[in-house]
Amino acid sequence: MNVAHAAPVLLTALSDFPLVRPGDDLAELVAAAVGHSGLLPADGDVLVIAQKVVSKAEGRIVELASVTPSARAIAVAAAVQKDPRLVELILSESRRIVRQRPNVLIVEHRLGFVMANAGVDQSNVGPADGVERALLLPEDPDRSAEALRACLQRKFGVRIAVIINDSFGRAWRRGTVGVALGAAGLPALLDKRGDPDLFGRTLQATMIGYADEVAAAASMVQGQADEGLPVVLVRGLRWSAPTLPASALIRPEAEDMFR
């Protein structure tokens, strides 16, 4: 067994997190918010940070007026009834279109995520100055998570893990759920194949999307329409499996039966 709990796990959304702007030192902001929360960082804490604030700090904001849509983007935009400039951004972040329908554009993101709109989002990008902006996913969320983890560990002096989470739709279920775009310092995927069950029967094919479960747990307390609670401290998780980045959660194309 790789994970077990009797002691409680505590999820604390850090309150009063400031609005993040391009170039902000996000690790510094997170450390300050942890300080304000009154929680003393402890070995094994996991900080789950919303993709939006990571993208903003990394300056992944594009003004739509600066985008010139290609002929392909214009054609796709007409079919899906979206702004051609937004579609241009989506296609530039994607390897291919997986499904398209009016109001729906599901793509394979350049990092392998199968997701709506390549994660390009116009909500909560602000400020409300009439300039239309869109926010792209971080360049490399696993690398961002690792960098945040290194900075925060130096500041805190304890071993922590970092997850960058986003909300994804699902093929056969309604509603989005939190998933891990990036992870550092914990096993994003737990491989339990070959472990015995309670009665000695070998488990057949059990891999657990552990970082996705942590990301969903954090999402449950982040609130979705509000950027005010983008950081959640998760305390009390224990694992013994090897560390794996969130890229381990992406199903390889050879295994995919639905693309």
Add this chain to the structure above:
Amino acid sequence: MNVAHAAPVLLTALSDFPLVRPGDDLAELVAAAVGHSGLLPADGDVLVIAQKVVSKAEGRIVELASVTPSARAIAVAAAVQKDPRLVELILSESRRIVRQRPNVLIVEHRLGFVMANAGVDQSNVGPADGVERALLLPEDPDRSAEALRACLQRKFGVRIAVIINDSFGRAWRRGTVGVALGAAGLPALLDKRGDPDLFGRTLQATMIGYADEVAAAASMVQGQADEGLPVVLVRGLRWSAPTLPASALIRPEAEDMFR
């Protein structure tokens, strides 16, 4: 905003939960485990209960020796390299096969879940007496959740919610995550369409699989190879949206682009 938190959310897996047998009074066992935990039930607590113990208490155990596979089950079993009796059970619990491959049989369960093996499982069914058994999903998990909720509310004298969770694979991501098969007393799906964002921009298409996020959070602490921690008490969640059962999380076929 329907959900927000500054106060922490606490996830406690109830320890020393007994092995469940057909006919057991599961509400009584859960109430006893809550009692042993030292936690006093409070308004708004959510009890997440693993599907396996609900199925066992409801007697959804089948001895494979009692199953006579149909010609279709024998043919499918040969293609997917599974026991024809197990495939017979899977097909009898399903509306249709969605994908099949050696070692993979993804179906639409009679309740609409698109899932592997219709949830029919041979692990942890015990006892280790050489008799091969399989466990089916509850007949109606939303009804089971509502019945457990009614019993537990009577015992506790407070308003609680109940989720019955299971672990599902995903089309494009590796590893399983917890999902809500059944739910009572909370909004399984949160519809935030039309809410304003931080900067006054109307959110376009945000529905949140809230009960799935709670189910994943519980799964994170349940441990997957061990039946010893099937019940998790979640304390501190707050919601103001209307109650919806877990069936609201099933994407209607008309919306489905991947079946």
